[in-house]
Amino acid sequence: MSRKSILVVDDEKSQREILEMILSGEGYDVTTASSGEAAMKFVEKRHFDLVLTDLKMTGMSGLDLLKELTDYDKSIIVVLLTAHGSVDSAVDALRLGAFDYLQKPYDSEKLLDTISRALQKLDTLDVEIISESAEMDKVKKMILKVAKSNSTVLIRGESGTGKELIARAIHKNSPRSNNIFQAVNCAAINENLLESELFGHEKGSFTGAVADKKGLFEIADGGTLFLDEIGELDISLQAKILRALQEKQIRRVGGTKEIEVDVRVVTATNRDLLKMTEDGRFREDLYYRLNVLAIDVPPLRDRATDVPLLMNYFIRKHTRNTKREIKIEKDAEKVLLEYGYPGNVRQLESAVERAILLCENDTITREDLPPEMLQQNGTGGSEVFKLPPGGVNFEDVEKSLITQAMERTDNNITRSAKLLGLTFRTLQYRLEKYGIKRESDGSDNESDEDE
Ligand SMILES: Nc1ncnc2c1ncn2[C@@H]1O[C@H](COP(=O)(O)OP(=O)(O)OP(=O)(O)O)[C@@H](O)[C@H]1O
Ligand SMILES: [Mg+2]
The missing domain is CATH 3.40.50.300 (P-loop containing nucleotide triphosphate hydrolases)
Known part of the structure; x- marks a missing residue:
C-alpha cells in the first residue's frame, strides 16, 4: 500500500511540531493545519487518509471539524486528542463517527498504535470477498x-x-x-x-x-x-x-x-x-x-487455493441459521476441490447449496454432487460434452476443438496433442485433413514428442 497521508490539526504550534516529528518519523506523509478552518481548506484540495485533531481549539472545535469532515468525505478517518477531563466530548466524538480518541498527555507509542489501527481499517474491505490467492x-x-x-x-x-x-x-x-x-x-x-x-x-x-x-x-x-x-x-x-x-x-x-x-x-x-x-x-x-x-477477475480454475476456502465459506453461509454441522466425505471433497468450474464461484456455491439440501445425516457424499461434476472426475479429467437434443456435426466439433487447442498453445502440436488426448501423429494427420495451418510451420520440433 502507498504511503498514508495524515493531516494534523492543532492551534498550538509546539504540539503540531511534536506530532509532525513523531508521525513523519514513522514514514507517514504529514501536513499540519493551525485551525479547523485551515484544515477544511486542505481537505478540499487533496485527499487525506486520516485527520488527527485536537478537541479544544479557538474557532472551530475538534467536534465541529469532525462533523464537517464526515459531511464532506465519509472515508476520512478522524482521531481526536483531548485534554485530561474532557472525556464526555470524546465520547460524543465517537458517536459522531470518530475512530478513537487519545488523552493528553499521550505517549508516542500509544499514539502510533492508534493511528496504525485506524489506518488498517482502510485496507480491509467492507464486503465479504473470500479469497487467499x-x-x-x-x-x-x-x-x-x-x-x-x-x-x-x-x-x-x-x-x-x-x-x-x-x-x-x-x-x-x-x-x-x-x-x-x-x-x-x-x-x-x-x-x-x-x-x-x-x-x-x-x-x-x-x-x-x-x-x-x-x-x-x-x-x-x-x-x-x-x-x-x-x-x-x-x-x-x-x-x-x-x-x-x-x-x-x-x-x-x-x-x-x-x-x-x-x-x-x-x-x-x-x-x-x-x-x-x-x-x-x-x-x-x-x-x-x-x-x-x-x-x-481471474476464473476460479486459475486460483485453486480459493476453492477450499470458498467451499467452507458456502457451507457456513447456507447453514448459518440452523444448528446443522455439515461434514464432507473425502471423495466428495476431492471432486469439489479438483473440478474445473466453468461456471466459477457461482457454480461452486450452487453445488454446495444443493448438496446441503440433499445430503443425509449431515454428511455430503459424492451422490449429493451434481452429475456434471462427477462425470468430469470419473473419466480422468477429459471434457465430457452433453449431446444437444438436435445432435451435432461431429467434424465441426472436432475441428473447433483442435483449432482452440492450437490457439491456446501458440500452435505447438506437442502441447495441443496433450490437451486433446491425441498422439502427435494423430493430431498432425487431423491438422492436415482439416487444412488447419500452423503459422509457425516447422518450428514445432518433433523431438519433444513423447510418444
Ligand atoms: N470471492 C467471493 N467470496 C464470496 N462470495 C463470492 C465470491 N465470488 C463470488 N461470490 C458469490 O458467487 C455468486 C456469483 O457472483 P457474482 O454474481 O458477483 O458473479 P458475476 O461475475 O457477476 O456473474 P455473472 O457474469 O454471471 O453475472 C454470488 O452469490 C457471489 O456472492
Ligand atoms: Mg453479474
Whole structure:
C-alpha cells in the first residue's frame, strides 16, 4: 500500500511540531493545519487518509471539524486528542463517527498504535470477498485503489467470477458508500425501455409515458450506478452512455433540458469488448473510456487455493441459521476441490447449496454432487460434452476443438496433442485433413514428442 497521508490539526504550534516529528518519523506523509478552518481548506484540495485533531481549539472545535469532515468525505478517518477531563466530548466524538480518541498527555507509542489501527481499517474491505490467492489479492488492492476515485471502472471476467460482488465492494469502500448503489442489467431490458430506465422520460414522450419519470442516472445521484453486461448494450445507447459519462449530464427521453448528475459508473462484462470494437459491435471511444480503469477477475480454475476456502465459506453461509454441522466425505471433497468450474464461484456455491439440501445425516457424499461434476472426475479429467437434443456435426466439433487447442498453445502440436488426448501423429494427420495451418510451420520440433 502507498504511503498514508495524515493531516494534523492543532492551534498550538509546539504540539503540531511534536506530532509532525513523531508521525513523519514513522514514514507517514504529514501536513499540519493551525485551525479547523485551515484544515477544511486542505481537505478540499487533496485527499487525506486520516485527520488527527485536537478537541479544544479557538474557532472551530475538534467536534465541529469532525462533523464537517464526515459531511464532506465519509472515508476520512478522524482521531481526536483531548485534554485530561474532557472525556464526555470524546465520547460524543465517537458517536459522531470518530475512530478513537487519545488523552493528553499521550505517549508516542500509544499514539502510533492508534493511528496504525485506524489506518488498517482502510485496507480491509467492507464486503465479504473470500479469497487467499495472490490473484485475488491483486484484485482487492485494485478495488481499494479505484474506490477512492470517481472514474468509471470496467470489471471483466467470466460468468460467476464475482463481478457484481466487486462492483458492490467498490461502492462500499468509496466516499459514496452512504448513498445508493443502483444495479441495472443491460441484457435484461430491451433497448427502448432501457433508454427510459436509464435516463427517464417526460410525460407523453411515447405511448405509455403517462407521467414524468426519473431515470436511474438521476436516482443514483450522489451514489454508484452499476451497468452490468455492458457488452449487450445497443450501439445507439452506447453513444448516449458515453455522452453521460463525458458531460456528466443527461437528457430524459422526450425532454429538452440537460440535467446534471453526479454518478459514479461501474460496468461489467464477460465479453471481449476489444474484439467487439473490431467487429463494429461496440463503440471504440466508449471502450477506451471504460478501459482506463479495468479490473480483470481471474476464473476460479486459475486460483485453486480459493476453492477450499470458498467451499467452507458456502457451507457456513447456507447453514448459518440452523444448528446443522455439515461434514464432507473425502471423495466428495476431492471432486469439489479438483473440478474445473466453468461456471466459477457461482457454480461452486450452487453445488454446495444443493448438496446441503440433499445430503443425509449431515454428511455430503459424492451422490449429493451434481452429475456434471462427477462425470468430469470419473473419466480422468477429459471434457465430457452433453449431446444437444438436435445432435451435432461431429467434424465441426472436432475441428473447433483442435483449432482452440492450437490457439491456446501458440500452435505447438506437442502441447495441443496433450490437451486433446491425441498422439502427435494423430493430431498432425487431423491438422492436415482439416487444412488447419500452423503459422509457425516447422518450428514445432518433433523431438519433444513423447510418444
Ligand atoms: N470471492 C467471493 N467470496 C464470496 N462470495 C463470492 C465470491 N465470488 C463470488 N461470490 C458469490 O458467487 C455468486 C456469483 O457472483 P457474482 O454474481 O458477483 O458473479 P458475476 O461475475 O457477476 O456473474 P455473472 O457474469 O454471471 O453475472 C454470488 O452469490 C457471489 O456472492
Ligand atoms: Mg453479474
